[in-house]
Amino acid sequence: MSRPGNPTTGEEKNIVFESEKSILLDHNYDGIQELDHPLPKWWLVTFYLAIIFAAIYVGYYHLGSGLLQEQELEADLAEIKSRAPAPTSSEDLAAKAIAMKDDATALAAGKASYIAKCAACHGNLGEGGIGPNLTDKFWIHGIGDAAGVIKVIVDGVPEKGMPTWGPIIPPEETAQLTAFIATLSGTNPPNAKAPEGQEIK
Numbered sequence: 791m792s793r794p795g796n797p798t799t800g801e802e803k804n805i806v807f808e809s810e811k812s813i814l815l816d817h818n819y820d821g822i823q824e825l826d827h828p829l830p831k832w833w834l835v836t837f838y839l840a841i842i843f844a845a846i847y848v849g850y851y852h853l854g855s856g857l858l859q860e861q862e863l864e865a866d867l868a869e870i871k872s873r874a875p876a877p878t879s880s881e882d883l884a885a886k887a888i889a890m891k892d893d894a895t896a897l898a899a900g901k902a903s904y905i906a907k908c909a910a911c912h913g914n915l916g917e918g919g920i921g922p923n924l925t926d927k928f929w930i931h932g933i934g935d936a937a938g939v940i941k942v943i944v945d946g947v948p949e950k951g952m953p954t955w956g957p958i959i960p961p962e963e964t965a966q967l968t969a970f971i972a973t974l975s976g977t978n979p980p981n982a983k984a985p986e987g988q989e990i991k
C-alpha cells in the first residue's frame with residue numbers, strides 16, 4: 791500500500807510516517823503498532839451533546855415535572871374527553887334542557903324540530919293526536935319533567951307507537967326539544983286531546 795510522505799523511522803516492517811510519530815503508541819503486538827488518533831470532532835460533539843441531552847431528559851421527565859408517555863396519554867385522553875361536544879348522560883342532558891328555558895335560539899330550534907318530527911302525532915300545538923297531549927298536566931310516562939321527557943324521547947314506547955328517537959336525534963337537539971315541550975305546558979290549545987295518564991300536581 792502506498793502512502794504520501796517519507797517513511798523515516800522504524801524497522802523495515804514497521805514503517806512510521808513523520809507526521810504520525812507523535813501519535814504512535816509505544817506498544818508493539820507482534821509487529822503491529824497502534825496510532826492514537828484523536829476522535830473526530832463531529833463525533834465528540836455528538837457524544838457530549840447526547841450526554842447533556844440525557845441529563846436534561848432524565849432530570850425533566852424522570853425526576854422533574856415532565857410527563858412520561860403514559861401520563862401524557864392519560865392527560866391527552868382527559869383533555870379529549872373534556873372537549874367532547876355534547877353531554878350524553880341523561881342527567882347532563884336534563885340539566886342542559888332546563889338551562890335552555892329562556893334561550894330563545896334553543897327554543898326556536900326545539901320548535902322547528904318538534905314541527906318536523908313530532909307534530910304529526912302530537913299536534914302542531916302539542917294538543918295531541920295519535921300521541922298524547924303534551925300541554926296538560928297528565929303524563930303516561932314520568933312526571934313531565936325534563937328527565938322524564940328525555941327518557942321517553944330517547945327510548946320511545948315502540949309498542950305504543952312512540953318512536954325510539956335516541957339513535958336518530960342528537961343529544962343537543964333532544965335537549966332543545968325537551969326545553970320546547972316544557973313551554974307547551976298549560977297553553978290550552980284548541981282541540982286538545984283528552985288527558986291520558988296520571989295527573990301531576
Ligand code: HEC
Pocket residue numbers: 904907908909910911912920921922924928929930931932939942943947950951952953955967986987
Ligand atoms: C308516530 C307517532 C309519534 C311521533 C312521530 C312522536 N310521538 Fe311521542 N308519542 C307517541 C305516542 C303514541 C305516545 C304515547 C305512548 C304510550 O302510550 O305509552 C307518545 C308519547 C310521547 C311522550 C310521553 C307523553 C306522556 O304522556 O307521558 C312524549 C314526551 C313524546 N311522545 C314526545 C315526542 C317527541 C318530542 C317527538 C318528536 C321527536 C315525538 N314524541 C314524536 C307517538 C309519536
